Amino acid sequence: xxxxxxxxxxxxxxxxxxxxxxxxxxxxxxxxxxxxxxxxxxxxxxxxxxxxxxxxxxxxxxxxxxxxxxxxxxxxxxxxxxxxxxxxxxxxxxxxxxxxxxxxxxxxxxxxxxxxxxxxxxxxxxxxxxxxxxxxxxxxxxxxxxxxxxxxxxxxxxxxxxxxxxxxxxxxxxxxxxxxxxxxxxxxxxxxxxxxxxxxxxxxxxxxxxxxxxxxxxxxxxxxxxxxxxxxxxxxxxxxxxxxxxxxxxxxxxxxxxxxxxxxxxxxxxxxxxxxxxxxxx
Ligand SMILES: C[S@@+](CC[C@H](N)C(=O)[O-])C[C@H]1O[C@@H](n2cnc3c(N)ncnc32)[C@H](O)[C@@H]1O
Numbered sequence: 001x002x003x004x005x006x007x008x009x010x011x012x013x014x015x016x017x018x019x020x021x022x023x024x025x026x027x028x029x030x031x032x033x034x035x036x037x038x039x040x041x042x043x044x045x046x047x048x049x050x051x052x053x054x055x056x057x058x059x060x061x062x063x064x065x066x067x068x069x070x071x072x073x074x075x076x077x078x079x080x081x082x083x084x085x086x087x088x089x090x091x092x093x094x095x096x097x098x099x100x101x102x103x104x105x106x107x108x109x110x111x112x113x114x115x116x117x118x119x120x121x122x123x124x125x126x127x128x129x130x131x132x133x134x135x136x137x138x139x140x141x142x143x144x145x146x147x148x149x150x151x152x153x154x155x156x157x158x159x160x161x162x163x164x165x166x167x168x169x170x171x172x173x174x175x176x177x178x179x180x181x182x183x184x185x186x187x188x189x190x191x192x193x194x195x196x197x198x199x200x201x202x203x204x205x206x207x208x209x210x211x212x213x214x215x216x217x218x219x220x221x222x223x224x225x226x227x228x229x230x231x232x233x234x235x236x237x238x239x240x241x242x243x244x245x246x247x248x249x250x251x252x253x254x255x256x257x258x259x260x261x262x263x264x265x266x267x268x269x270x271x272x273x274x275x276x277x278x279x280x281x282x
Pocket of ligand 1: 012138
C-alpha cells in the first residue's frame with residue numbers, strides 16, 4: 001500500500017464540494033471510469049461499468065443497497081430505477097448529497113433512493129441491514145480501509161455482498177519511479193492511501209467475507225483519462241478552474257499522471273465482490 005500523509009478528510013470534503021461541477025462537466029452524473037468493450041461514448045461506458053458491477057454483485061429487484069461515496073447519486077439512482085432497489089447513498093460532501101437528492105426528485109425516485117451527508121468512517125447502520133454494500137471509487141479516500149471493510153461486513157446480511165471498484169497501486173511496484181507515480185496520484189486526487197489488489201482481497205477476507213469475483217479492468221477503463229485530458233485541452237475548463245482555486249487546477253493537471261501510472265503498471269483498476277457466509281455469527 002502507498003500512503004500519502006498530507007491528505008486530510010476536510011480537504012477531501014472541500015474538494016468534492018468545489019469540484020463536483022467540474023466532474024459533471026467532464027464526466028456526467030457518474031464520477032467514475034468507463035468500461036469499454038469497443039468505441040462506445042464515455043457515458044455508455046460508465047453505465048456499462050455500473051451494470052457489470054451490478055451483475056457481478058448479483059443485484060436483484062427490491063434489494064436494499066448502501067452506495068458508499070455516492071457522488072451525485074449516479075449509481076444509487078441507476079440501481080433504484082433499473083432494479084427497483086431501495087438504495088441509500090452516502091457522501092462526505094453536502095453539495096453532492098443535495099445534488100443527488102434533487103436528481104432523485106427529478107427522476108421521481110424519492111420512494112426508493114435517499115441520500116445522507118456523512119463520513120462513512122463514522123456512520124452507523126444496523127447489522128444485516130443491506131443486501132449489497134456497493135462502492136465505486138470511494139474506498140481510495142478512506143483512512144482506515146481494513147476497519148471500513150469489517151464494519152461493512154457487519155452491515156450486510158448473511159448471503160449479501162460487498163461490491164467494490166477501486167483504483168489500485170500495482171501489486172509489485174518495482175522502482176522508486178513507480179512508487180512516486182502512485183504517491184503523486186494519491187496527493188493529486190486526495191487519497192490517503194492506495195491499496196493493491198492483494199490488499200483488497202486481504203481486507204475483505206479478514207472481515208469474514210468470501211471472494212466471489214476479482215477482476216483487473218485496467219485495460220478496459222484507461223481510455224477514460226485520454227478522453228478527459230482531450231476534453232480539458234479542447235474546452236476552457238482549465239481557465240475556469242484557475243478563477244476558482246489553485247488546487248482544482250493541480251487536480252486537472254494530474255490527469256496525465258494517472259494515465260502514465262496506468263500505462264507503466266504502477267496503478268491498476270480492480271473490481272472485487274465478496275459474499276458474507278450464511279453461517280456468520282452476525
Ligand atoms: C470518485 S467519487 C465516486 C462517486 C460515485 N461513487 C460515482 O461513481 O459516481 C468519490 C466519492 O466518495 C465520497 N467520499 C470520500 N470520502 C468519503 C467518506 N469518508 N465518507 C463518505 N463518502 C466519501 C466523495 O464525496 C465522492 O462522492
